[in-house]
Amino acid sequence: MPVVSKKSKRIAPSNYAIGVFDSGLGGLTVVKEIIKLLPNEDIVYFGDTARVPYGTKSSESIVRFSIDNANVLMSKKVKMIVVACNSSSSYALEVLKKKFNVPILGVIEPGAQKAVKLTKNKKVGVIATSATVGSGKYLEALQNIDKSIKVISVACPLFVPLVEEGWANNQITADVAGLYLKNLKKENIDALILGCTHYPLLKTVISKVMGKKVALVDSAKEVAHQVEMMLDQRKNRRKTKQKARLRIFVSDKPQSFMRIAKSFLGCKIDEISCIKMM
Amino acid sequence: MPVVSKKSKRIAPSNYAIGVFDSGLGGLTVVKEIIKLLPNEDIVYFGDTARVPYGTKSSESIVRFSIDNANVLMSKKVKMIVVACNSSSSYALEVLKKKFNVPILGVIEPGAQKAVKLTKNKKVGVIATSATVGSGKYLEALQNIDKSIKVISVACPLFVPLVEEGWANNQITADVAGLYLKNLKKENIDALILGCTHYPLLKTVISKVMGKKVALVDSAKEVAHQVEMMLDQRKNRRKTKQKARLRIFVSDKPQSFMRIAKSFLGCKIDEISCIKMM
Numbered sequence: 028m029p030v031v032s033k034k035s036k037r038i039a040p041s042n043y044a045i046g047v048f049d050s051g052l053g054g055l056t057v058v059k060e061i062i063k064l065l066p067n068e069d070i071v072y073f074g075d076t077a078r079v080p081y082g083t084k085s086s087e088s089i090v091r092f093s094i095d096n097a098n099v100l101m102s103k104k105v106k107m108i109v110v111a112c113n114s115s116s117s118y119a120l121e122v123l124k125k126k127f128n129v130p131i132l133g134v135i136e137p138g139a140q141k142a143v144k145l146t147k148n149k150k151v152g153v154i155a156t157s158a159t160v161g162s163g164k165y166l167e168a169l170q171n172i173d174k175s176i177k178v179i180s181v182a183c184p185l186f187v188p189l190v191e192e193g194w195a196n197n198q199i200t201a202d203v204a205g206l207y208l209k210n211l212k213k214e215n216i217d218a219l220i221l222g223c224t225h226y227p228l229l230k231t232v233i234s235k236v237m238g239k240k241v242a243l244v245d246s247a248k249e250v251a252h253q254v255e256m257m258l259d260q261r262k263n264r265r266k267t268k269q270k271a272r273l274r275i276f277v278s279d280k281p282q283s284f285m286r287i288a289k290s291f292l293g294c295k296i297d298e299i300s301c302i303k304m305m
Numbered sequence: 306m307p308v309v310s311k312k313s314k315r316i317a318p319s320n321y322a323i324g325v326f327d328s329g330l331g332g333l334t335v336v337k338e339i340i341k342l343l344p345n346e347d348i349v350y351f352g353d354t355a356r357v358p359y360g361t362k363s364s365e366s367i368v369r370f371s372i373d374n375a376n377v378l379m380s381k382k383v384k385m386i387v388v389a390c391n392s393s394s395s396y397a398l399e400v401l402k403k404k405f406n407v408p409i410l411g412v413i414e415p416g417a418q419k420a421v422k423l424t425k426n427k428k429v430g431v432i433a434t435s436a437t438v439g440s441g442k443y444l445e446a447l448q449n450i451d452k453s454i455k456v457i458s459v460a461c462p463l464f465v466p467l468v469e470e471g472w473a474n475n476q477i478t479a480d481v482a483g484l485y486l487k488n489l490k491k492e493n494i495d496a497l498i499l500g501c502t503h504y505p506l507l508k509t510v511i512s513k514v515m516g517k518k519v520a521l522v523d524s525a526k527e528v529a530h531q532v533e534m535m536l537d538q539r540k541n542r543r544k545t546k547q548k549a550r551l552r553i554f555v556s557d558k559p560q561s562f563m564r565i566a567k568s569f570l571g572c573k574i575d576e577i578s579c580i581k582m583m
Binding site: 076077078083084085087088091184185188189191192198199202203206278279280303 | 354355356361362363365366369462463466467469470476477480481484556557558581
């Protein structure tokens, strides 16, 4: 399964950063795994907090926003771009691959690959935003790997606002999960893709509804592995031994983002700034 | 209580439309009341569906978005602008009044006026988005009218996504309302301002929690009355007897907006188009 576009990309200087963007906060789950695996790499993160959420917007808007975000990252000198947002990965990946001369990595394929490794009965569930479910990209990615896999997708629009309200573990969220996942539970799936970067924060609640026999697939680790692989293939790892930097840019509310990012990542953030997008 | 800025505004031609903007769908509650009261007026509505919601964004972003929205309306020839969004009314009203040469009417003052009329024990509750509550504008407006009024405000961030999920009347929404309003219930208020244009759709659920003795204040009717008053003061009512037109513009998803708007307003929409904002 190729992780980069077939067109060969210019190799940017190895001391350039790894760029990561998301519609907001969720992509930090991916940043955390990249830092763990590649502590010597500089990272530039962009969260489009002025236009979050993407999962309820149209494909045209998601593509336009994603191009803006990639342009922000390119202006910060990145050697590759990780699209940490599932809605952007669903609709904008091909456009970004054509438009930008660095490797572009989405989160759909890594998630699909991991799910195929984990499923035994070949029945895989996908939960995601309306945009991601509507795109059918997980279905496509899963069946590209193995045509015989049965895929059942469910949109869970309230999961993101519940996480953002800080209600990841209360009874209401458990009830919402119970309602969203009621029919999925009857389908006898044994792997469930968490197709939105916010959802790993609801693992406990989701696992309680689905039962222990269903493996929850969080693509963040898989994405970090593919970043490593891509850099190695291109001999493009950062060589200097100077301490790596993490810089964060957002389009709104830098201070509140900073607070959450610090506690979530548990590491020093070297720079945080706000960039007006329009 | 003056409803227009003190600086006198140029009087636009009376056949120009009444402009209304909101972050999304909610402002249609205001449009409905204006149509009822002023069926002979053309209306232009703009919903910024590409950047919705506003209630979780910073004041700077809300001001910037509001100026963009007012510019869209001005380009469609409007004789006044109704800011149907509470978050915009909280942060952007003064800027808009300075920047645009037509009367600008927000929803905070009309709501506050109605609440003061309704309260007997002078204890008024306000429920709204985090941005609106954080602005303190309802408190200010209420106490400008009557200093002795006690105001208790509560942010209810999940109400908007619950309405948009179509869950206005299910048990989960009742539980969420129970949790948000638990402390407010103990305060012995007798009037509760629904400080977000989505909230009137949750009236049944909110009323069940708060009890029948608490009057729910939905400012849409009051706003329509102030529009009428403003037009009359300025002798600026539309004079032609040609059928009035309702034109709707959004920044994303025109088709799904159209479907909801049609069923909600129960009247013909003469034009709906999508305007790219950035």
